[in-house]
Amino acid sequence: MSRFTRIKGPRPLYICAAAGVGVAVYRLLKPESFNASLHPHDFAPYILVDKQSVSSTNAIFTLHDGFGVPEPDSIKEARKRGVWSVQAKQPQLQIARAYTPLPSKPDEVDDEDGHSLRFLIRKETGGEMSTYLHRLPAGSTIELRGPTVEYELPQDVKEVVFLAGGTGIAPAMQVAEALSRSPGSKMHLLWANRRREECEGGFGDEAALDASGQQPSWWKGLLGLRQHSDQSQHLGTRKTGSKGLIVRELEALKERSQAASGGLNIEYYVDEERSFIKPGDVVKRIRTEPSEGQGSRLILISGPDGFVDYWAGKKLWVEGREVQGPLGGVLAKIDLKNWQVVKL
Ligand SMILES: Cc1cc2nc3c(=O)[nH]c(=O)nc-3n(C[C@H](O)[C@H](O)[C@H](O)COP(=O)(O)OP(=O)(O)OC[C@H]3O[C@@H](n4cnc5c(N)ncnc54)[C@H](O)[C@@H]3O)c2cc1C
Known part of the structure; x- marks a missing residue:
């Protein structure tokens, strides 16, 4: 099972409490010592304060702690x-599903007490939890528990090197953060x-070089990159167009990374534009010079089952x-x- 399939075995949660338990009840019942609302075992109320559409299927959900307390240390x-x-x-079906919080909002990065949890959630056709969440209006209570560290x-x-498919971008953004x-x-x-539509205005770093004419292109044929390069020229014409929400956040993450670390390099690939990640794209990025120093080098893969299977096996x-x-x-x-491979 990848991150994008039904949770099997013990993971679905069958809850005995009646549905519709709200924040007020939690306030009455919570023990004195219970001062951090997100808890690894017990569900706690969060309020859906905003839902911004990213595409016809995806939206960013912003939730605030139902008690209004600062972000707990476990999340930090x-x-x-x-x-x-x-x-x-x-609550009605008594099931639970895992979701991957996005990095702190650009304007909350330096806010020690920031208490938003944000998720990029795809509405799956016939999906029980995701269609339920997409139907909820602002102001609704959503019960959460966690956090669970999936990969340290x-x-x-x-x-x-992070290969992300679709909403597999959320863990990639966590790693970038x-x-x-x-x-x-x-x-x-x-x-x-x-x-x-998922990455409107996303314009890769390689494409930027192509557009400026500074990158020699002879090696691209050798590495199977020509198709992406051609596509990049096309994307270059969109550079001035509007940018999708996730693309804007990626650009903010990139700025943060460039200021604080060795940097974040991003490439976009879109099936409907016949631009696909090629083995050569990975090969090119895992060629490290001995002078680049010791330390762990990782290829992380996150996305739908088929994406993970294709790149790294089941x-x-x-x-x-x-x-x-x-x-x-x-x-x-x-x-x-x-380089070590990790399937997320
Ligand atoms: C660690 C982790 C992190 C995750 N993070 C995210 C995230 O950030 N964003 C995100 O969008 N998702 C994420 N997921 C996936 C998420 O947990 C759910 O699996 C996803 O939202 C679908 O759940 P659902 O209840 O809507 O769909 P389900 O009801 O579980 O159905 C899933 C799919 O199977 C089909 N299906 C269901 N039952 C049947 C059946 N009997 N026969 C045939 N087909 C069937 C449905 O039509 C649907 O397409 C993550 C998963 C994991 C494990």
């Missing part, structure tokens, strides 16, 4: 550690979407736990040298 800690999630509960970045992380606190680290983000279930499974897919055919 998770933001530094790597990829993390929280679970949301559907090694302390000595030096370089990351964590690395922006890690001087000397560097990240290459390759983000693939089916449709342009994850497996062993004794009720999901494990990495052997390296398969395209990456198994590439000489990865000292």
Whole structure:
């Protein structure tokens, strides 16, 4: 199972309490010692304060703590550690699903007490939780628990190549946020979407070089990059157009990274424009010079099952736990040298 399939085994939560329990009841029932509302085991109320449409299927949900308390230390800690999630509960069906909080809002980065949790949520056709969430009006209560750290970045992380498909961009943004606190680290983000509407105005760094004519292009044919390059010229004409919400946030993350670490490099790929991530795009980014120093080098993959399987092979279930499974897919055919692959 990837991040984008139904939670199996013990993960769906069957809740005995009646639906519709609101913040007021929590206030009455909460023990004196219960001063941080997000809790790893018990659900706590959050208020949906804003829902901004990104595309015909995706929206950014902004939630505030139902008690109005500052962000708990557990979230501050998770933001530094790597990829993390929280679970949301559907009260009528008594099920829970995991979602990946986006990095702090650009205007809340320096706010120690910032208490927004934001999620990029895709409305799945026939999906129980996601259609429920997309139907909720502003002001609704959504119960959350967590955080759960899904993957902790090694302390000595030096370089990351992140292959993201669709809403797999959320964990990629978490990694970019964590690395922006890690001087000397560097990240290459390759983000693939089916449709342009998910990344309107997204204009890759490589395409920028192409457009300015400074990047020699002979090697692109060798690496299978020509198609993306041609596409990039096309995207270049859109540079002045409006930018989607996620694209704008990626650009803000990029600025933060450039100021604090070795930088964040982003490329956009759009199926409907016949622009796809190629093996050569990965090969090019994992060529490290010995002079670039010691430290962990990671290829992280996040997205729909088919995307993860294609690049790195299936994850497996062993004794009720999901494990990495052997390296398969395209990456198994590439000489990865000292790069480690992690399927998210
Ligand atoms: C760690 C983690 C983090 C995640 N983060 C995010 C995130 O940030 N954003 C995000 O959008 N998602 C995220 N997900 C995925 C999310 O948890 C849900 O799986 C997703 O929202 C779909 O849930 P659902 O209840 O709407 O769909 P489900 O009801 O579980 O259905 C999923 C799909 O299966 C189909 N389906 C359901 N039942 C059947 C059936 N009987 N036969 C055939 N098809 C069926 C549905 O039509 C739908 O397309 C994450 C998952 C994990 C594990």
